[in-house]
Amino acid sequence: MALTTAPHPVIGTPQRPYRRSAVTALLGGVCAGFAVRLGVRERSVRVVFCILAFVAGAGLILYALLWLTLTRSGEEESAAQRLFRRRVNTPALVVALFATIVALFLLDPIGSSIFGVYAWPVLIALAAVGALWRGASPDERSHLSELVKSAPFLGAGAPPRRTHVWLRVVLGIAFVVGGLRILNHLHGILVGATPAIIGTFVLIAGVLILLAPWWLSTLNELTGERRARIRVEERAHVAAHLHDSVLQTLTLIERAAGDETAVVRLARTQERELRQWLFEPDRGRDATTNTLSAALRALETEIENDYGVTVELVVVGECATSDSVCALVSAAREAAINAARWSGASTLSIFAEVEPAELSIFVRDRGCGFDLDAVPADRQGIALSIRQRTTHLGGTATIRSVLGEGTEVVLTLARASS
Amino acid sequence: MNQPRVFLVDDHELIRTGIRSELAGVVELVGEADEVAAAIDMIIERSPDVVLLDVHMPGGGGVAVLRAVGDARPSVRFLALSVSDAADDVIAVIRAGARGYVTKNISGAELADAIYRVAAGDAVFSPRLAGFVLDAFSLEGRHLEAGDVDPELDQLTTRERQVLRFIARGYTYRDVAVELAISPKTVESHVSSVLRKLQLTNRHQLSRWASERHLL
Numbered sequence: 001m002a003l004t005t006a007p008h009p010v011i012g013t014p015q016r017p018y019r020r021s022a023v024t025a026l027l028g029g030v031c032a033g034f035a036v037r038l039g040v041r042e043r044s045v046r047v048v049f050c051i052l053a054f055v056a057g058a059g060l061i062l063y064a065l066l067w068l069t070l071t072r073s074g075e076e077e078s079a080a081q082r083l084f085r086r087r088v089n090t091p092a093l094v095v096a097l098f099a100t101i102v103a104l105f106l107l108d109p110i111g112s113s114i115f116g117v118y119a120w121p122v123l124i125a126l127a128a129v130g131a132l133w134r135g136a137s138p139d140e141r142s143h144l145s146e147l148v149k150s151a152p153f154l155g156a157g158a159p160p161r162r163t164h165v166w167l168r169v170v171l172g173i174a175f176v177v178g179g180l181r182i183l184n185h186l187h188g189i190l191v192g193a194t195p196a197i198i199g200t201f202v203l204i205a206g207v208l209i210l211l212a213p214w215w216l217s218t219l220n221e222l223t224g225e226r227r228a229r230i231r232v233e234e235r236a237h238v239a240a241h242l243h244d245s246v247l248q249t250l251t252l253i254e255r256a257a258g259d260e261t262a263v264v265r266l267a268r269t270q271e272r273e274l275r276q277w278l279f280e281p282d283r284g285r286d287a288t289t290n291t292l293s294a295a296l297r298a299l300e301t302e303i304e305n306d307y308g309v310t311v312e313l314v315v316v317g318e319c320a321t322s323d324s325v326c327a328l329v330s331a332a333r334e335a336a337i338n339a340a341r342w343s344g345a346s347t348l349s350i351f352a353e354v355e356p357a358e359l360s361i362f363v364r365d366r367g368c369g370f371d372l373d374a375v376p377a378d379r380q381g382i383a384l385s386i387r388q389r390t391t392h393l394g395g396t397a398t399i400r401s402v403l404g405e406g407t408e409v410v411l412t413l414a415r416a417s418s
Numbered sequence: 419m420n421q422p423r424v425f426l427v428d429d430h431e432l433i434r435t436g437i438r439s440e441l442a443g444v445v446e447l448v449g450e451a452d453e454v455a456a457a458i459d460m461i462i463e464r465s466p467d468v469v470l471l472d473v474h475m476p477g478g479g480g481v482a483v484l485r486a487v488g489d490a491r492p493s494v495r496f497l498a499l500s501v502s503d504a505a506d507d508v509i510a511v512i513r514a515g516a517r518g519y520v521t522k523n524i525s526g527a528e529l530a531d532a533i534y535r536v537a538a539g540d541a542v543f544s545p546r547l548a549g550f551v552l553d554a555f556s557l558e559g560r561h562l563e564a565g566d567v568d569p570e571l572d573q574l575t576t577r578e579r580q581v582l583r584f585i586a587r588g589y590t591y592r593d594v595a596v597e598l599a600i601s602p603k604t605v606e607s608h609v610s611s612v613l614r615k616l617q618l619t620n621r622h623q624l625s626r627w628a629s630e631r632h633l634l
Contacts, residue, residue: 275501314549314586317556349545349588353552362587408587 009035009042019073020066025143028067028132064128072140079135142223145216168209175206245273261308268304292319292359295329296352299336303348307340310347317354319415324393328361328413331389331397335363335409338386343367343407359413366406372399386411422537425466426450427457427483428499429475433522437470440526445533454478458486465491467537471516473500473507484514497536508550513617518542540606541613548585551616574612581608 008024009015014037021032024042031049035042052059071078136144179202249270256262293315300311319325332350339348345367352361386409390397395413424445428434429452441447448466451457454477461469461483469487471480480498487494498511498519508519517536520529521544532542543551555574574582577598584594591609595602 312545312588314545316549316552316586347588351545351549351583351587353583353586364588366588 010039011041012039014039018070020070022073022075022139022143027147028063029072030063030066030070033070033073064132067132068128068135072137075137075139079132079140081135082137083131083135138223138226142227145220145223172206172209175202175209177206179203179206241277245277246270265305265308268310269301272301272304290321292321292325292329292352292354295321295326296332296350296361299329299333300350302333303336303340307337309340309345311336312347312349314349314351315354316352319354319359324395324413325359327389327393328359328395328411331386331411332361332363332409334386334389335411339363339365339367339407339409342370345406354415357415359415361411362408363411364406364408369401369403369406371403372401421446422467422533423448423464424533425457425461425464425469427452427461427469427475427480428472429453430472433472437529441530441533444526444530454482457483461487461494462490466494468533469494469496470533471496471498471511473498473511480511480516481514484511484516488515495536495539497532497542508547509554509616512547512613515617517613519547520544521546535606539610541609543582543585543609543612545586545588548582551612552579552582552586554616574615578608578612581605582612585609 009032018037019033021029021036024032026032026046031045032042034045038045049059049063052062068080069078071081133141133144249266253263253266256266296313296315300313303309303311321329332352336348336350339345343365345365348363348365350361350363352359386399387397390411390413393413395411398410399407400410401407422445424441424447426434426437426447427450428437431452434450434452438447438450445468448464449460451460454475457469469483471483473480480496480500484496487496496511496516498508498516499522500507500511500519501522512519517539518532518541520532520542524532535542551574580598581594584597585591589597591602591605595605598605
């Protein structure tokens with residue numbers, strides 16, 4: 001299971017571990033995650049990063065690095081880990097790296113003539129964005145695409161007409177080149193911050209306008225298709241299960257509408273199954289059938305199905321089944337069947353407790369009870385079979401019954417000292 | 419005793435209807451809500467004796483209501499009501515302050531009995547909850563270092579253990595009193611003390627236990 005911190009900062013209480021926030025993220029969730037980790041307001045962290053961004057871009061570089069290397073809340077790996085895990089082909093990686101360096105050097109004069117001193121930062125930034133995208137998890141990608149979609153002007157209604165596309169491309173390129181020109185020019189003359197900020201915004205606007213439609217369309221197709229597929233698979237899985245279980249039972253209940261006990265029994269069985277499927281999905285698959293609680297659950301099911309009474313089962317502690325434990329459960333089964341058949345009570349309780357030295361099972365009903373000294377021979381036989389079975393194991397069986405108040409059978413067995 | 423004033427919180431109309439008809443004339447129903455936010459406002463406004471609280475609801479569930487109302491109206495008592503027997507759910511609502519936990523298939527008479535008990539300030543332990551507690555506290559004893567144990571809070575007394583065992587076996591409080599030759603009031607005080615320990619005891623051990631059980 002992935003380690004996950006709380007989604008919201010608790011003011012004054014630092015929380016570990018430091019994860020990028022998935023819930024309150026504006027961009028990568030770096031600041032929100034920081035806020036949770038330090039126990040301060042998200043806004044304060046964001047302001048600090050914004051200020052740092054103007055200190056020679058330190059904030060931006062720090063943000064990008066944290067984004068790449070920190071694990072997102074609820075996930076197992078960071079973007080960087082994912083990137084490197086995926087690229088196992090080392091020769092290809094080396095060749096690609098070499099080619100990139102050569103290309104960069106060849107392009108450098110061209111880049112410099114257009115972008116001036118900003119050529120390298122622009123290239124690095126593009127590479128960082130590419131790396132982030134490659135390393136992002138599907139969930140984070142959909143978050144980012146939602147982000148772009150909700151941005152004003154770029155948003156959902158990207159017009160598909162040709163003229164618009166051309167207009168967009170030309171405008172975008174103009175903005176990018178213009179922005180960089182302004183920046184480059186200013187770099188020589190002015191060192192003031194304000195014009196540079198304006199230039200940067202013009203530049204960003206240009207890049208976004210240029211790339212947005214293409215980016216959006218591929219994004220939408222990919223995430224949309226994948227989401228739809230996952231949804232269909234999940235739906236089919238749930239539908240298949242519900243059909244096999246609940247729908248079948250409902251049909252049976254409809255048919256058995258006249259028979260009250262049958263309806264109750266069917267409903268109880270289905271309830272138990274569904275409950276197990278919903279709340280204890282692992283229990284069915286695991287090989288836990290050789291434990292005491294599994295044996296008693298099987299007994300519970302059997303009694304409820306065969307006799308139409310409700311069994312309230314409580315197990316404290318757990319142990320593996322041995323021959324003697326199985327025999328004790330069989331004795332408890334006799335007692336439970338007895339209670340279900342003769343007591344007239346609609347509910348019976350089975351309580352089992354595993355202690356270091358002893359295993360006890362209590363079977364109790366609040367039914368009619370019987371006089372132990374004056375029972376018919378056949379029922380005494382059953383009582384005897386419970387007693388004999390247990391004493392044979394070296395355990396004890398106590399039967400207490402009060403007329404009109406109910407019966408309790410107590411079975412105990414000493415456990416082999418460990 | 420006067421009829422307790424009861425408020426009902428459940429997001430299922432069918433369940434509310436059923437409970438309403440079962441409790442008609444037995445308790446005074448002062449209102450009902452089908453979602454967390456409305457429930458919090460109305461409970462604070464009407465200040466009932468007992469709130470019957472569904473554990474699973476959209477918007478934070480019963481625990482959210484318990485947390486919000488617990489601070490504003492500490493006199494309101496809560497009885498949790500759920501279809502789920504999952505250990506985490508039970509432990510979560512009890513630790514958030516509920517004074518008892520019953521499942522929805524409980525009979526009308528038993529439910530009314532539980533409400534009166536909670537209204538009187540006692541705790542309502544079903545056999546299943548008693549089993550959870552026995553299990554949790556025995557496991558804690560095994561896991562904790564000797565120095566970590568606060569005997570006041572992290573361990574049950576022998577008597578409390580005996581009482582819980584009887585409840586887990588399906589005995590009523592009255593039966594337990596007869597068996598142990600003590601008064602029903604004493605049984606109730608033992609159970610309340612167990613509830614207090616369950617709510618205050620050393621924290622994560624218990625939730626870890628609950629999640630372990632859930633994954634078992």
